[in-house]
Amino acid sequence: RVRICLAFCSMVAAFVAGAGTSASLLWFRFAPGLRAEQGLLSALLEGSLQTSNARLHEHLLRKNVRMRAEVADCRTSYEQMAQRLEDNRTAGGVLETRGAGAMAREGPQKRAFVTAAGSSALEGLAGVAALAGMLRRLSDYPLVLLSAVPADQPEMRRALQRLGVRVLPPHARAPVGDFQRLQAWALTEYERVIWIDSDSVVYRSLDWLFDRPGMWAMRQRADCRSGAAKPSSALMVLTPSAADYEDMATLANTSGTELADDRSIIVRHFAETRKTPINLLNDIEASPGHCLGAIATPYINTDGSGVPGSWSTPSFVHRSGGWGPADGHYSNICFSYDLTRQKYYVGASILNACHFNPLASYWRGLFCEVVASAGIRGVQDIDNFCDDSCYFFGRGSGCGGLINATLTYPEYVARTKGMPELEIGA
Secondary structure, three states: OHHHHHHHHHHHHHHHHHHHHHHHHHHHHHHHHHHEEEEEEHHHHHHHHHHHHHHHHHHHHHHHHHHHHHHHHHHHHHHHHHHHHHHHHHHHHHHHHOOOOOOOOEEEOOOEEEEEEOOHHHHHHHHHHHHHHHHHHHHHOOEEEEEOOOOOOOHHHHHHHHHHOOOOOOOOOOOOOOOOOOHHHOOOOEEEEEOOOEEEEEOOOOOHHHHHHOOOOEOOOOOOOOOOOOEEEEEEOOOOOOHHHHHHHHHHEEEEOOOHHHHHHHHHHHHHHOOOEEEOOOOOOEEEEHHHOOOOOOEEEEEEEEOOOOOOOOOOEOEEEOOOOOOOOOOOOOOOOOOOHHEOOOOOOOHHHHHOHHHHHHHHHHHHHHHHHOOOOOOOHHHHHHHHHHHOOOOOOOOOOOOOOOOHHHHHHHOEEEEEEEHHHO
16 A cells, blocks of 8 residues: 555656646747747837827927917917007098908998888888898998988887998988989999898898999899899999989989889980990899799709709899789788788688798898897887797787698698788778
8 A cells, every 4th residue: 555655646746747847848948939029019019109109299299380370370360450450540440340251341431232211110120120130141341221210219220230230311402202212323432332122131142243344233023024124223233423313313303203213213314314224133143022933043953954942042032022913012021020911811721921931031030130139129019020929820919819830731722712811801
């Protein structure tokens, strides 16, 4: 038994010795390679970190250079603006800064938009305020208002002042009657002016029109036919001239009923006295609102067909249009805050017709923005118009009752005739 135990212990000892010897041999065999790989890995890691640090350092240097350049540009711009302000102050000039998209303009203004309120009442001035809001966004040139603002409209006066509107009294020798637009020729302090009716929408910039030589006007399109040859006085670009104004004012005062409005006077003067044609804008540049669905789109496919959809809104739209004749009582229901003319009864449904006109929302948004900024409150018609609950749903006192978001299916399919609220029982 003792021999067996000694033999077993010898075997265990031999095994342990052999394993140790093998492990030693393995270590001496592979250790140099492992050390080399470890050294290589450390070198690679250290090189990668050095490369990354170098790249990061280079990026930070470039960014620092850019930031220094931007700071220098800002400092230069600030110094230039300060110098221009000082120059204008000492020279008695005017430097006006405008809203989004507009540039600072120095010195006497050589170009301007000109308009007049349809009346001195609040509704007429409301159209001017909305128009001023549009031009503030879309133009680099001021708006001149040839109308007096009544003393009982202090909020509207402040609103126009904030929008940069220059208010001038009517010309001292202005002819009596529908001849307001003739006064644009008397503004000889400007090199070029654009007359623009206040019951309109400017949807895209019209500044390019100042650069067109000669006189240009919107086409008169009572029947919406493309290529109409008669000019409209709702939008005109012209060069002011005291001689032109005096000739046309004289003609207006002596023509009697033959030439009853300024458009007739202008056409006669340029045809017979100046012998100069009045150039006509195309329909995508300017059009009456009742012709919006009849304007060819400039957005055309490669096969020559127009791109489907609504792609033909003009830069300038005169009046929104409405129920009845193009020049009737409802010819401008949507560029106005008068909800009574917008309400339309068809079958069992009561609608606001302007909810179906996309430019109505555009005009309303700008008008109500001006109203809010000027703090105009307490005029019930304006408060109701600018209140979403009243405008869209007819909810609230003074809103005239609920309105429907759409008409019934049978009413639409049957093309049911309707009429404005004011015509019911008339």
